[in-house]
Amino acid sequence: STPHTLHFDQIMNALDRGLHVLSEKPMVCRVEHAHAAIAKARETGKILMVSYQRHLAPQFRFVRNQIKCGELGEVQFISAMQDQRWYEGTRGAWRQQLALSGGGQLNDSGSHLLDIVLWMTGLQVDEVHAYMENFESEVDINSALSVRFSNGGLGNISIVGNSPVGGMWEDITIWGSKAVVYMRNGSITYKTPSEASEPQGLPGATTPDQNFVDAILGRDEVQVPPECGLRVIELTEAAWESARTGVPAKVKAAA
Incomplete structure (x- = not known):
């Protein structure tokens, strides 16, 4: 993939040439660029999609479905953590050059977690x-975000970029008013007041590449529209502002 700060111009140029676009994450590095890219896609009538593969993965689709159908109840608290040896692994590369990366691990691997x-x-x-x-x-290498959601729920999002161990580890726990879901590096435990279980019969899986092709051919809807990229950079920009000023920052809602 190309450096993050180049994505915006590449997206706009491709759309202007009548091409559909599948962008790596992050879609762009500025909120104003996200709005401009979305407007250009609408103007040209071309598909703009972000390659957030978790949207097509069974375990994440299961949790989304459980929340949408009300099985978890009202989401009250979220704890999400990503652990990676990112600092050492990207040392000397463009990902640690602000002009090319637009930001650190929060804007790179962390983009997946926010999304x-x-x-x-x-x-x-x-x-x-x-x-x-x-x-x-x-x-930025390590980031600690405390957030308040639109429904009044709270959350903590932790990005650990200087882990002493290799690989990546992610934990996500979502507490609802009816149930709790624990996601540990892809595995799921679903807990209600009466039982704890590992869900079976999860939704099917595909890939962003396949979904992109299917959407172009009219066989499927785009599963990761550019509005997802907009929401991520809105939160990311607000987090950067808060870290810089030392006070909480408001996150403008996506239109």
Whole structure:
């Protein structure tokens, strides 16, 4: 994939040439660019999609469905964490050069975590209070976000970019008024007041590439529309602002 800050011009140029676009994450690095890209896609009538593969993965689709149909009840609290040896793994590369990356792990791997929390729950963040640590880098490495959602629920989102161990680990726990779902690196435990279980018969899986082709051919709807990229950069920009100013920042709701 190309450096993040190049995505906007590439998206706009491709749409102007009458091409459908599948963009890697993050879609863009500025909220105003997200709005412009969405407007251009509508103007040209072409598909603009973001390659957030978790939208097509069974476990995440299951949780989204449970929330949409009310099985969890009202979402009251979310804890989400991503652990990666990102600082060492990207040292000396463009991902730690602000002019090319647009930001650190929050804007890179962390983009996946922000997106899937927002997509599964369908919630908008109203306000975020963030702390970030860059260490010796130009960009954020560790990020701690405390958020208030539009429904009054609360959440903590932790991005650990200087883990001493390799690979990636993600934990997401969503507490609803009726049930709790625990996601541990892709596995799911679903707990109600009467029982705890590992869900069976999860929805089918596909890939962003396949969905993109199917959408172009009219065989499926776009599963990751550009509005998902907009919501992510809205939260990311607000988190950067909060970390810079030391006070909570409001997150403007996506239109």
